[in-house]
Amino acid sequence: MPYTDLREFLSKLEEEGQLIRVKEPVMPEPDLGAIGRAASNMENGPAVLVEKVRGYSQKVVLNVHGSWANHALMFDMPKDTPIKEQFLELSRRWDNFPVPVRYVSSTPVKEVKVTKDINLFELLPLFRINRHDGGFYLSKASVISRDPEDPDNFKKQNVGIYRLQVKGKDLLGIQALPFHDISIHLRKAEERNQPLPVAIAIGNDPVLSFVASTPLGYEESEYELAGALRGEPFEVVKAETSNLDVPAGSEYILEGEILPRRRTPEGPFGEFPGSYSGVRLHAEIKIHTVTHRIDPIFENLYLGLPWTEIDYLQAFNTSIPLYKQIKASMPEVVAVNAMYTHGIGVIISTGCRFGGYGKAVAMRLLSTPHGMPYSKIIIVVDDFVDPFNLEQVMWALTTRVRPDKDVILIPAAPGMPLDPSSEPPGMHTKLIIDATTPVPPDVVSREVELIETPPKTELWEKVLRDLQSKIKGRG
Amino acid sequence: MICPRCDRDSAYKVVDSPVGEEWSVFICEKCFYTWRSTEDEEITNPEKFDPRFKLTEESFEKMLCIPPIPPLKSGG
Ligand SMILES: [Zn+2]
Numbered sequence: 001m002p003y004t005d006l007r008e009f010l011s012k013l014e015e016e017g018q019l020i021r022v023k024e025p026v027m028p029e030p031d032l033g034a035i036g037r038a039a040s041n042m043e044n045g046p047a048v049l050v051e052k053v054r055g056y057s058q059k060v061v062l063n064v065h066g067s068w069a070n071h072a073l074m075f076d077m078p079k080d081t082p083i084k085e086q087f088l089e090l091s092r093r094w095d096n097f098p099v100p101v102r103y104v105s106s107t108p109v110k111e112v113k114v115t116k117d118i119n120l121f122e123l124l125p126l127f128r129i130n131r132h133d134g135g136f137y138l139s140k141a142s143v144i145s146r147d148p149e150d151p152d153n154f155k156k157q158n159v160g161i162y163r164l165q166v167k168g169k170d171l172l173g174i175q176a177l178p179f180h181d182i183s184i185h186l187r188k189a190e191e192r193n194q195p196l197p198v199a200i201a202i203g204n205d206p207v208l209s210f211v212a213s214t215p216l217g218y219e220e221s222e223y224e225l226a227g228a229l230r231g232e233p234f235e236v237v238k239a240e241t242s243n244l245d246v247p248a249g250s251e252y253i254l255e256g257e258i259l260p261r262r263r264t265p266e267g268p269f270g271e272f273p274g275s276y277s278g279v280r281l282h283a284e285i286k287i288h289t290v291t292h293r294i295d296p297i298f299e300n301l302y303l304g305l306p307w308t309e310i311d312y313l314q315a316f317n318t319s320i321p322l323y324k325q326i327k328a329s330m331p332e333v334v335a336v337n338a339m340y341t342h343g344i345g346v347i348i349s350t351g352c353r354f355g356g357y358g359k360a361v362a363m364r365l366l367s368t369p370h371g372m373p374y375s376k377i378i379i380v381v382d383d384f385v386d387p388f389n390l391e392q393v394m395w396a397l398t399t400r401v402r403p404d405k406d407v408i409l410i411p412a413a414p415g416m417p418l419d420p421s422s423e424p425p426g427m428h429t430k431l432i433i434d435a436t437t438p439v440p441p442d443v444v445s446r447e448v449e450l451i452e453t454p455p456k457t458e459l460w461e462k463v464l465r466d467l468q469s470k471i472k473g474r475g
Numbered sequence: 476m477i478c479p480r481c482d483r484d485s486a487y488k489v490v491d492s493p494v495g496e497e498w499s500v501f502i503c504e505k506c507f508y509t510w511r512s513t514e515d516e517e518i519t520n521p522e523k524f525d526p527r528f529k530l531t532e533e534s535f536e537k538m539l540c541i542p543p544i545p546p547l548k549s550g551g
Contacts, residue, residue: 027513028498028513029513054492054497054498055492055493055497056494057493057494121489121500122493128511132527132528134506134509135508135509165509166509167502167507168489168502168504169489173507175541176542177542178543183542186542187542187545191545191546191548192547192548261544263544264507265505265506265530265535265538266507279530279538280538280539280540281539281541283542
């Protein structure tokens with residue numbers, strides 16, 4: 001059964017031993033950032049519910065997506081589901097897209113409504129995430145907006161996670177990069193010198209955060225992808241002051257508008273490549289209405305030197321669209337692992353139709369919209385190698401690669417400016433390593449026979465696991 | 476109040492802790508640097524602020540604008 005909101009998911013995590021409560025009061029700085037970092041450093045890192053933050057009355061939850069166990073539970077799979085199985089299951093559900101939303105009329109997020117003397121520093125337990133951030137950030141909030149030239153078109157309504165700096169009692173800064181969908185909405189509003197209405201949802205069904213950070217097409221609805229991935233329509237409710245549809249299950253909804261033709265300093269902010277972005281002039285959002293639950297939980301995300309929660313959150317919503325795009329013309333492709341620094345590093349597993357096919361698969365990746373700028377290091381392995389199992393990938397590299405013919409550099413190709421090694425920013429050299437087994441007409445000079453798995457291995461794995469769990473139970 | 480990052484006299488208090496007398500938060504209305512009274516001096520004190528993150532007049536002039544502001548569409 002899918003979860004209706006964050007709270008249901010937190011209960012499930014607690015039941016499964018994947019949520020920890022911190023009951024003693026903590027300081028906002030440096031404790032909350034440190035807790036986020038520490039939780040993602042742990043093996044099978046749990047979500048952490050901080051019940052008391054000094055000076056605030058609200059609870060804070062961190063690291064909700066921060067392990068493969070939590071990731072599996074979000075999609076209602078057993079928490080020990082192997083990564084590749086999670087990938088294949090999600091990829092199957094993706095094909096059910098789009099699933100229309102369900103409208104509801106009353107929800108807990110409307111319990112409290114604030115329209116006067118809004119002070120976000122009182123309403124939200126805000127904190128500095130990394131030491132040199134320029135301020136306090138909402139790092140996991142979904143921003144909803146509509147196309148000002150086509151405001152009734154549901155499919156053009158966008159839901160995206162953009163970093164938001166709290167810059168005043170009722171003021172936010174938003175990082176909208178030119179290739180983000182919200183920047184199209186903003187451009188159209190600014191050409192008319194009109195404000196752009198937005199709603200900001202904090203504390204959501206975990207699947208919403210997953211789809212809100214997925215790079216979908218302009219006319220593809222994140223809510224309708226959420227419906228496909230969770231197996232039931234996603235529930236929305238109308239915002240108080242606009243025709244925006246907001247998640248019915250949220251903890252908080254902030255409503256306001258992006259002020260037209262205005263940019264003010266924002267940043268720095270510790271970003272996903274593990275370094276700080278600079279101070280830039282970004283757009284501003286003025287908040288005029290806040291609704292929230294009576295006892296709201298503030299969900300935020302720690303990000304830093306990988307791996308942290310954001311790497312789990314973006315692992316498959318980067319990998320699966322790339323997989324779908326490549327597989328459409330190259331059906332031999334089995335899986336795509338694009339989870340290293342948002343797809344800068346990619347491992348593709350594929351069968352080879354003829355000699356040189358592995359290289360062709362890599363070049364296909366480099367012609368996709370995301371792979372073209374982001375992907376820099378591409379490793380191609382055989383179809384029987386699990387691209388999510390780095391020991392297997394290293395085996396392929398060490399036993400299949402002939403560096404003189406299998407390692408290729410493509411200089412002066414499109415790059416990704418947030419990659420600190422990109423020079424000039426926005427360009428880099430591509431590296432392809434073809435670690436597939438040669439097939440004709442490639443020269444197969446030495447036949448190799450793989451060692452097969454002994455019969456009954458699977459059975460014995462289960463027996464040994466059961467014996468081991470009995471020892472643990474006694475301890 | 477002096478902003479620890481840009482050294483201008485442009486910071487103001489935005490909140491006292493809603494529960495107890497634990498801390499206050501300040502914001503610079505010029506560069507939007509934000510800090511809490513309970514943070515250490517490298518964050519709160521203009522003289523001890525980490526020099527790598529200080530802002531000067533030149534840094535304000537050089538700031539990139541993202542996304543760029545489009546030309547107004549005339550007529551309508
Ligand atoms: Zn300042």
